[in-house]
Amino acid sequence: MLFSEKLRKEADEIYQGIFRHPFVEGLGKGxxxxxxxxxxxxxxxEYLNAFMNIYGLAIAKSTRREDMAxxxxxxxxxxxxxxxxxxxLCRVAGVAYDDLKGFPLPPTADHYVSHMKSTALTGSMGEILAALLPCPWTYYEIGKYLMETVQPKPDHPFYEWITFYAEDEVGQITNELRRRLDTWAKGVGPDELEKAKVAFLKSCQxxxxxxxxxITKEIWPFSVEQEVTTS
Ligand SMILES: Cc1ncc(CO)c(N)n1
Known part of the structure; x- marks a missing residue:
């Protein structure tokens, strides 16, 4: 079994939990x-801005031009x-996208970004790939799950969201990330694999x-000034 297949199996409970999460259900029900x-x-x-920072850190660690590309x-x-x-999402919520940019990350998003950043700074290439993988992979599976269970028509409020993530492009991004992780996994020992697994499962959680x-509109306990990562 490929390393990424093992990871997917270990994380199945989390994936199933995500498919049944009230936010994902709400996307399906509209x-x-x-x-x-x-x-x-x-x-x-802001999470996606940080994600680009992390790709940048991965470039900084790359030793092959092909990885940089x-x-x-x-x-x-x-x-x-x-x-x-x-x-x-903005159209359905009746807000302008520009009005939602530049806000500080709530605690959970901050935690997720910190996890990926510290992995990118201190981890191996495999650990970095493993920490990044749940991002496209869970969304691709959510997209496919909603396509199958809801079979949305173009007039569904979240038709674009669902079809975007269920599309081949996100599937290809997931598969390419998996392929790279599986290639890396073939050349390392059990300790390295274990670290990558831990990074993957934490990102899934x-x-x-x-x-x-x-859903809970989670915020920090006190409204003091906070760092904003981008403008
Ligand atoms: C938190 C999160 N994970 C994954 C994706 C998919 O790219 C996203 N947009 N946001």
């Missing part, structure tokens, strides 16, 4: 609370592609919590 959508988009815009391409996808599902964060 009845999400607009305030939860807004909370999610604010956090996700790969991470560079992935940055372009986040930069230009993921605005579409965000625009869909934090994917689940990211949806919770949106």
């Amino acid at each position: 009845d999400l609370d607009p305030e939860s959508i807004i909370h999610y988009v604010k956090a996700d815009f 790969y991470f560079h391409e992935q940055i372009a996808f986040v930069l230009n592609g993921e605005i579409h599902p965000h625009n869909n 934090l994917e689940y919590r990211f949806w919770d964060m949106a």
Whole structure:
């Protein structure tokens, strides 16, 4: 069994939990609370900015030009592609996307970003790939799950969101990340594999919590000034 297949098996409980999460259910039913959508988009815009930072850290650690080209391409996808599902969410919530940019990360999103950043700074290439993988992989599976269970028509409020993540492009991104991780896994010992597994599972848990964060509109306990990562 490939390393990524083993990871997927270990994380199955988390994936199943994500498919049944109230936010994902709300995407399928089309009845999400607009305030939860807004909370999610604010956090996700900054999360995706941090994701690009992490690809940059991966480039800094790359020793092969081919790896540099790969991470560079992935940055372009986040930069230009993921605005579409965000625009869909904003339209349904009745807000302008620009008004949701530049907010500090809520605790869970901050935790997720810190996990990926520290992995990128201190971990091996395999650990970095493992920490990044749940991002496209859980969304790709959510997209496919909603396509199958809801079979949305173009007039479904989240048609664009669902079809974006269920599309081949996100599938290919997931498969390429898996392929790279599986290639890396063939050349390392059990200790290295264990560390990558831990990084992967933590990202899966934090994917689940990211949806919770949106439903509960999680905030910091005190409203003091906070760092904003981008403008
Ligand atoms: C938190 C999170 N995970 C995954 C994706 C998919 O790219 C996203 N937009 N946000």
